[in-house]
Amino acid sequence: MKKDLTLLDLLLESTGADIDSRTIEPGNLFFALPGSKTDGSRFASDALEKGARAVIVARDSGLEGDDYWLVEDVLQTMQQLAGEYRRWLNVPVLAITGSNGKTTNKNLLAAALGTKYQVHATAGNFNNHIGLPLTLLNAPKETEFLLLEMGTNHFGEIATLCEIAQPNYGSILNIGKSHLEFLHSVEGVLKAKAELADYLNHHDGYLFLNLEEDSLGPLKSHPVQKIRFDRNHLPETDYVVEMEKFSGGIELRLKSKNVDKTLTLKSSLWGGHNVQNLIHALAVSSYFKTDLASVVEALAGYVPKNNRSQILTWKGHRVYLDAYNANPTSMRHSISFFREEYPHQGVLILGDMGELGAATLEEHQSILELIDALGFEQVWLVGEYFRMAAGKEYPHFNFCPEVEFVDERAIQKGDPILIKGSRSMELERLVGG
Numbered sequence: 001m002k003k004d005l006t007l008l009d010l011l012l013e014s015t016g017a018d019i020d021s022r023t024i025e026p027g028n029l030f031f032a033l034p035g036s037k038t039d040g041s042r043f044a045s046d047a048l049e050k051g052a053r054a055v056i057v058a059r060d061s062g063l064e065g066d067d068y069w070l071v072e073d074v075l076q077t078m079q080q081l082a083g084e085y086r087r088w089l090n091v092p093v094l095a096i097t098g099s100n101g102k103t104t105n106k107n108l109l110a111a112a113l114g115t116k117y118q119v120h121a122t123a124g125n126f127n128n129h130i131g132l133p134l135t136l137l138n139a140p141k142e143t144e145f146l147l148l149e150m151g152t153n154h155f156g157e158i159a160t161l162c163e164i165a166q167p168n169y170g171s172i173l174n175i176g177k178s179h180l181e182f183l184h185s186v187e188g189v190l191k192a193k194a195e196l197a198d199y200l201n202h203h204d205g206y207l208f209l210n211l212e213e214d215s216l217g218p219l220k221s222h223p224v225q226k227i228r229f230d231r232n233h234l235p236e237t238d239y240v241v242e243m244e245k246f247s248g249g250i251e252l253r254l255k256s257k258n259v260d261k262t263l264t265l266k267s268s269l270w271g272g273h274n275v276q277n278l279i280h281a282l283a284v285s286s287y288f289k290t291d292l293a294s295v296v297e298a299l300a301g302y303v304p305k306n307n308r309s310q311i312l313t314w315k316g317h318r319v320y321l322d323a324y325n326a327n328p329t330s331m332r333h334s335i336s337f338f339r340e341e342y343p344h345q346g347v348l349i350l351g352d353m354g355e356l357g358a359a360t361l362e363e364h365q366s367i368l369e370l371i372d373a374l375g376f377e378q379v380w381l382v383g384e385y386f387r388m389a390a391g392k393e394y395p396h397f398n399f400c401p402e403v404e405f406v407d408e409r410a411i412q413k414g415d416p417i418l419i420k421g422s423r424s425m426e427l428e429r430l431v432g433g
């Protein structure tokens, strides 16, 4: 590799970065990471054959030559370079975290802020120590706004992601019972997510704070500078969110306080939790002085996919497919919404919730109590945790540790179905997903 070039120079000449030789594009930098089964350096020559601009490999990989950039630690180098490039870009960076709704909000905001800025956002949920630097390294040079999802399941991870991404704005969407295995309790989740507020506080940044989200109460006293909002107080605009309804999706009406103007936002998202997601997207967009009519149009155009808050028709049943992931908080939201929407009918197909550690049985038990109290008559519970949590007889519950298909004969024609479970349960396969 030419000695007068820095890695940042190489990146600026490149077409982005990848860690997988199978997906690499011509002109990419290839970061040869160690994995659980093999080592990326074994695919260095494949990457070069496919037109990689350069390969970043560990010094002890045995590889040498002009195409190789030798480093002590490939992941650390990737993270440092991502940080350097973020400084080079010098654009607003908004980091989004929270127990639930990160990807949905990131997608909503990418659409909304995209009406004004050239936004580069996290792909999928590439939100960890590998995905976040990759997101940054793949931002086009023309990027005007960076929108980054930050995920965590251990203390200290958000702090590390902040050091890399150096956000000047942040949003903690909610604090729930997610990833309790290593975060232990809701207080632990708050502490982990508050690492974003701590970073912003020490770097003159701003935290968006949704005053309607009760779980964020403890953050009200955090010393970070805040941009507070609720449906009646969206920043930088006189519009208020006047009405909502939940039939076949969410409808929000935005009304100007000063002039006779109304904007109607019809979203194919469902549930009270998604109302909060839409209000959050409206608040952040209005803070950045976007044209609200264009934002409303962009948000209305957002169609949930990838098993998150999807509505689909399957064999004559309306299916609420929420099988991307699950934790006690999002599970309760979905079940409660479903009962409100269908007080006297409806089939629940629920899968185990993962990564809850010592709280696993208690949290599954608590979900069983909720569905018992709500009086559901057709409940299919999939997985060992639910089976183990059931200490008493539930006449209408069917425990099936594994299930390959929904027995249509057991479901009344036309009944709606809610499917919710952790990623590991892959419940979408039940309806052909």
Ligand SMILES: CC(=O)N[C@H]1[C@@H](OP(=O)(O)OP(=O)(O)OC[C@H]2O[C@@H](n3ccc(=O)[nH]c3=O)[C@H](O)[C@@H]2O)O[C@H](CO)[C@@H](O)[C@@H]1O[C@H](C)C(=O)N[C@@H](C)C(=O)N[C@H](CCC(=O)N[C@@H](CCC[C@@H](N)C(=O)O)C(=O)O)C(=O)O
Pocket: 019, 020, 021, 022, 032, 033, 034, 035, 036, 037, 038, 039, 040, 041, 043, 124, 125, 126, 127, 128, 129, 130, 131, 132, 134, 151, 152, 153, 154, 157
């Ligand atoms: C290191 C790595 O690349 N991991 C990926 C890799 O895993 P694996 O260990 O199996 O790799 P291998 O041993 O097979 O290969 C080693 C490397 O060689 C490359 N290679 C291999 C073969 C070949 O022909 N050519 C090659 O170049 C290969 O690419 C490896 O680099 O492969 C898996 C399958 O493709 C990947 O799944 C794995 O990726 C890891 C999981 C990863 O972190 N990917 C990020 C890009 C990412 O952001 N992934 C997100 C998921 C994020 C997430 O789970 N977030 C949590 C919260 C954060 C928790 C945090 N503590 C954490 O643990 O991550 C959340 O709740 O949101 C995603 O995939 O969506």
Ligand SMILES: Nc1ncnc2c1ncn2[C@@H]1O[C@H](COP(=O)(O)OP(=O)(O)OP(=O)(O)O)[C@@H](O)[C@H]1O
Pocket: 098, 099, 100, 101, 102, 103, 104, 105, 125, 127, 151, 173, 174, 273, 274, 276, 277, 307, 308, 309, 322, 323, 324, 325, 329, 330, 333, 334
């Ligand atoms: N504001 C919210 N409050 C509670 N639950 C929510 C909220 N938003 C979304 N959810 C639930 O979380 C599921 C996953 O949504 P999303 O992927 O946006 O969350 P996430 O935080 O990004 O999760 P992950 O990091 O695992 O991708 C949705 O299908 C829905 O059930």
Ligand SMILES: C[C@@H](N)C(=O)N[C@H](C)C(=O)O
Pocket: 179, 324, 325, 326, 327, 353, 354, 355, 421, 422, 423, 424
């Ligand atoms: C897929 C991973 N990001 C996640 O959300 N895990 C939880 C525990 C789930 O699958 O429900």
